[in-house]
Amino acid sequence: MSTVTLDNAKVERQPLVSTDSWYEASARQRVEGLLDANSFVEFIGPEMREISPHLALFDLPEQFDDGMVVGLGRIDGAPVLVAAQEGRFMGGAFGEVHGAKLKGLLRAARDMASMPVLILFDTGGVRLQEANAGELAIAEIMRALMEARFAGVPVVGLVGGRSGCYGGGGLIAGSCSALAVSEQGRISVSGPEVIETNRGVEEFDSKDRALVWRTMGGKHRRLIGGAEVFADDTIESFRNAARYLIELAPAPTLDTLEAEQARLAQRIHDFGDCADALDIWRSLGASEPETIPALSYEAFVALADRLQEPRHDAR
Template identity: 40%
Template sequence: MTDQDKLSGKSFYEATARERARGLVDEGTFTELCGPADRMSSPHLPVLGEAIEFDDGVVTGVGLVGKHPVFVISQEGRFIGGAVGEVHGAKMVGTFELARQMYERILEEHPDELAERLPAVVISFETGGVRLHEANAGLLAHAEVMDQIQETKGKFPVIAMIGSKVGCFGGMGFVAAATDVVVMSELGRLGLTGPEVIEQEMGKAEFDSADRALVYRTTGGKHKYIMRDCNYLVEDSIASFKEALADVLSKPYDEIVKNRRIGSEELVDEQLDLVELSCEIQPKDARDVWAYFGNEDPAGIPEQTTEEFLRAAKRR
């Protein structure tokens, strides 16, 4: 069994950022950019007496999926919860810039093969958002990444992968929403405000962050799939996420961007309709919403396997 085979069978939820980055592209093609040997660590953490990492909690690199150059950004939740600071953000932005340069090069040198060589940026999110130790730099990084995503429009896709332990929360929830395609597993969680923060600010009666079932009903992959905040729901393995990536890249760019959740007047109208709907049905729990959209046994959805769920789920 090759190293890639071992990676492919590994749980996406349990995998490190580096394992996810390597496993999402074809065997032997991944090259890490600005890795630990380059010692790009935060200049702010030592001043505060905090430990550093020489990759600042994010793995960036490039590999191939077929003929497609895939630029990977993979966050590491084991380091400050995957929070974004100055260097972390700069590595994300630099990866986008390299992807855009690759797109321009392919367009110039291989214009007739652009579709089969189209690059992509893949972000494997595992983050609570801004790193409070360097909040201003972290907030600026979020804005710069959003700006970079805007620069990809009409050129090449940006794909979000969400299935790691920390989930995707805070400002990075905005970033994920701005991508062209979102791929999640049942264990993935996506939202703006994390469960612990909601409990801290609003109280346990409003949201009990220790209630794992409640957290997953509200922010988990199945709920996001029903609500169309997630385009692909896959099994918890690196191989399954890579298969979804390959499927996305097999489609024409104009088809890929139909998966977007924001970015047009029609999509804004959809979101406004959902606000009206929430006022109309006043749900007390996500299960009320699942039932509204035609799911006959909403209480049983959490117990379904991914395969069973995809076969039966009714989406909005």
């Protein structure tokens, strides 16, 4: 067992099994790989057993960190606050304790106004078993996030986990200063099954994996300006993206907000008649849009730099 320190804080933990894949890694493995070696200090860790007060009522398993890892670490020696969702526990879904840990971290960032925040998204949305508490947590997190940004704190989101970034997680991601996404990452407010259930299979076939990935996947989000950086599925690639986006992240001024609104209005004008992501990619200038899903990381990055929907703000 190793002991790590950061300033006056100390915590002991077992060493983690290493993995290169961000998609395959656990929340704790992502945090360990993202930060400088032995620099992470966890707040409200599993030893404190802050578990959901609701899951036992439904005879559901509990987890001592409630699927949310929060703490303080360093990247290249500079301090950062980190929150990582565990997609392997209830799909990373938001509940009362899960959400409160992220909200508390963002409020601390607001009050200190001196450290960037990294949010490692891996969530299917809100827990149905904690629907009211989860929905309230989403609203409180978004408010805390924007307060932190207005205090001058960059809040960077990283998306590439098994559960994607759906529901309230998609709303929180959209509130971040900047996003990095891998091909495996998916971002959407409504998930494929939710759309199909409410609008029918003719509207969206949730079993059509190619449709799901080209509509909600990382490549599409990068091309339409929903993410600033496209990362490879490696922890090192996400670390490089985080370092870059911390420096890039713009302040939420009136000018940037108005420019973003103008971009969204232009999107309706440009893509309003498109029935599929393939049509959007073709409108952006892709001569063979059907080949984009199969492109390698390097080939897609080169294409995206040329085709990405133009932004009209300071980014």
